[in-house]
Amino acid sequence: MTSHIDDDLLARYAGISESLPDAAVWVVEVHLETCSGCRSRLGAVVPPETAMIVARIGSELTGALPAVVPHRRLGVVRRWSTWSLLPRLMVSVGALLAALLLEVVNPHYPSPVLLIAPVVPLFGVAAACSRRDDPAWELVAASPQGGVLMVLRRTVTVLAALLPVLALVGWAAGTSVALWLLPCLTVTSATLALGSLLGVRRAAGVVTAAWVAVVTAPAMLTHQLPAVLNAGTAPVWAATGLALAALVWSRADAFQRLASRN
Structure with a gap:
């Protein structure tokens, strides 16, 4: 994708609207890998209960796992x-x-x-x-x-x-x-x-x-x-x-x- 993900597609990906076809999910995830702006926007549209679960798991894992440098x-x-x-x-x-x-x-x-x-x-x-x-x-x-x-x-x-x-x-x-x-x-x-x-x-x-x-x-x-x-x-x-x-x-x-x- 050469442009940012539009709000409707991002909301559907987050699960607020109907589910996306697999091909569309792949396109969105590939874009999110390299776009920090869209990742930040995704965090804003994620349902509150999902955000709470992610935050709780993240806090429990912080410091529990060794730092890993990905080998691209x-x-x-x-x-x-x-x-x-x-x-x-x-x-x-x-x-x-x-x-x-x-x-x-x-x-x-x-x-x-x-x-x-x-x-x-x-x-x-x-x-x-x-x-x-x-x-x-x-x-x-x-x-x-x-x-x-x-x-x-x-x-x-x-x-x-x-x-x-x-x-x-x-x-x-x-x-x-x-x-x-x-x-x-x-x-x-x-x-x-x-x-x-x-x-x-x-x-x-x-x-x-x-x-x-x-x-x-x-x-x-x-x-x-x-x-x-x-x-x-x-x-x-x-x-x-x-x-x-x-x-x-x-x-x-x-x-x-x-x-x-x-």
Whole structure:
């Protein structure tokens, strides 16, 4: 937000009026993090009983807790990634190298690199958005930067880490970037869209299983590259990816409610 929060929105956030949608709450809280003026105004519109409870708890805690200097850089890292993501990324890289080796050994089969490239990031995306793999998950998910913003940031981190590796492995295998990049982005968008219903971790498993059953397994059995991975399907992949990305954004509120399913 570039301007201050108006009085009506601030009063609704404080609970005087009807509740706000989750997306609006995130916007207000992000602004309050950096605007002392609006924080002061918020204190003036908080219901008296709430103000009394906060004042009493504050007085009891004063001097009881050690002073902690927040590490802003660490907070930024937590929003964009988690250290437990590194082993998952290494496994994804190992899968790509194994696919490259398989392609060298069996050049007559459809490219294994091309067949697994679209779903390789999903292992990392599932880990980046999983409470089981992030010790600070509850803190990050409950912050103003949680919900869909955290999911999108961490997905970008996974893609930024793996796309260069995919490009290098694809180049070594003689596979054009045009053949796997759009399917990769579209499949990732499909995972996030389904994740708004099931949770990202579960959605990644469902999408990966569907890809293997519909694309990878038939290709290995028939020794033919599926039509969905031909160069002529690029416009379809692009349109589908954009539609899924729009769906993810339209369902932003669902990611806040589904935090416990990840």
